[in-house]
Amino acid sequence: MKKVIQFASLMLFLCASCSNQQQDEKAALKEEKPQTKVDEEVVQLLPEQIKNSGVETGPFEKKEMHTALKVNGVVDVPPENMISISIPLGGYVKKMRLIPGMRVAKGSILATIEDQQYIQLQQDYLTAKSKLKFAEADYIRQKGLNATKATSDKLFQQAESEFSSQKILARSLAEKIRLIGLNPNALNENNISRAINIYAPISGYVTKVNVNTGKYVTSSDVLFELINPGALHVNLTVFENDASKLKEGQRIICTTNKHPEKKYLAVIHLITPNIGEDRTTSVHCDLKDADKDLLPGTFMNATIELNNNSVTAVPESAVVKWENKEYVFSAEGENKFRMRKVETGVINNGFVEIKSPLDVKSIVIKNAYAILMKMKNSEEEG
Template sequence: MKHKLISGLILMAVLAACSSSDKNEKEIPAEKTVQVNADEVQLSAAQVKNAGIVVGQPETKSMHNTINVNGVVDVPPENTYSVSVPMGGYIKKMMLIPGMMVKKGAVLAIVEDQQYIQLQQDYLTAKNRLKFASADYIRQKGLNQTKATSDKIFQQTESDFNNQKVLVKSLAEKLRLIDINPNVLNEDNISRSIRIYAPISGYVTKVNTNAGKYVNSSDILFELISPGALHANLTIFEKDAVNLKVGQKIVCSTSANPDKKYLAKIHLITPSIEDDRTTSVHCDLENADSKLLPGTFLNASIAVSNALVETAPEDAIVKWENKYYVFTDLGNYHYKMIPVETGASLDGFTEIKTKNKLGSIVTKNAYAILMKMKNSGEE
């Protein structure tokens, strides 16, 4: 009986020890991330090892710096033609609509007016008078040489002859302005109408008149553009303009078709800065097509010359709430999140534009730290 009592006591002691051991195991807290400050975090060695976090130094690398800018498709002034009529008149006929392609020399419109008749009449009359003035001049010259007439009469005849030559010449030029050839004009082909011809081969962009309308010489009837003369007009900030030079290559795209790349070359940089601290850069488009219309919005990328910049691996940079950060190593698995401004990227590295030296940073699996930092309050 005594032996059984001792055995029972021993069994109870063992069970009590086991129960106490289980209780102690349950009371050991799980390893947690320690949030030091809003932008700092303390990890354990095990957490760093499991997350594969690697610490290193920013690297100085030579890379192309890319400037991203906006602009529009434009036409140089020398390739934009405004068509008007040198003398007013009524539009008798026209069949143009914006977007039409016309060839150089094509008839754009027919204009008629009585002043065209009057001008042709004046020219032919002046031309006939010139014949008489010429004959009279020759006659008076001969008489003056034999002193059969006074010098005064000869001088008057000579003046009338010269004035008539000037009048005929000026009337002939007026006829040429309205595309009437004075050399073939005679009393049998006087016309009340004139034709307006296309000065270039190109697209009609504007039509400002219609049949039956009276137009003045100052009115712009049509506008044409040369199809091969489109260029890109880009807006560049002051800080970026100093890095550009004539001849640099540019890659452009439109919002409607971003996959289509248009190549351009800088032709002219406006040598002045506007009030908004920008300037205009004019670029020749090398592969423009019919889908690229004047006024189309452009996105452009300009690669400037190589520069030695401080970089970090792309895996070292994290994005949080639309801002970029890196984690600096404060020692003993203590990390601080630092905001940075990023630049160009090349071969897995991104330029860091932060003025202050960063020192040791997390170069791999930085997002693991970000997740542990932002979720530490939930553990």
């Protein structure tokens, strides 16, 4: 038993000696190996890797780029293209077949209204017109007699006053006749009507119908509302801090949530010179290429082009993001690429403004992310 214990102790000693010897050898090799500093910002690719990844290089470019302001708004109709229909004299709705969304042409009949006061108005006009003829004839007669002193000045003045009063009455009643849509010149005792028609003053769409057949309406009631969508504009809401950056004539690119890929061009037409309680102001813009997809009330996303400057720019595909910072890769020769931190600015039409000064001749302008992935994968493998 004693011999077994001695043998085991001997084996443990030999193993420990071997282990210490191996560690000493590794340490010696490590000391003999020269220490080389690795540049972690540079990566080298094989020609095959560059070809397969589609990496392309090119120079910086000078571009005319504008600062952009992003705001929101809605499609609206100018007040002159939105009509509220009412009648100057009340009456009962005899006929009406409109529904919201229906298209109507200018001059088409929207509704027929009837009431006894229309009959009375026409009667009064025709009576006044008849009396006017008598008053005119009497005035002419009295004028001739007065010229020869065959009648007194008083009778002539009475005839003149009556003629003048009848002219005023007939003219005022004629205007009331026109106000309800009738032609006084075509009116006679044979075509007196108890009903009048309401005609569409513009071509457009019916947006509101507030009456129904048989309802009595007054002059203060709005019967229908029409809009002409041929002159749509965008009403944008801009915050107080950005309002001073705007001016008439600036271009705007608008999109809808339904079709964000479709862009509409607009131009600032009017800036409301007032800041509301919500610290915003309204900016009215003319749409240059509206179509049937745009309806009043549609929500719009808008980008306002504020100014143009000549800046250094690269394609968006040249800029990569890593750990919340932005970089480009400069071409260093021999298929080597250096990762350089940059400060970016405006993004327009696929190009990014580079604010940082970079003293390089060529950068990666396409598939820069392929180089970034190669660099970071190599660091993890190392």
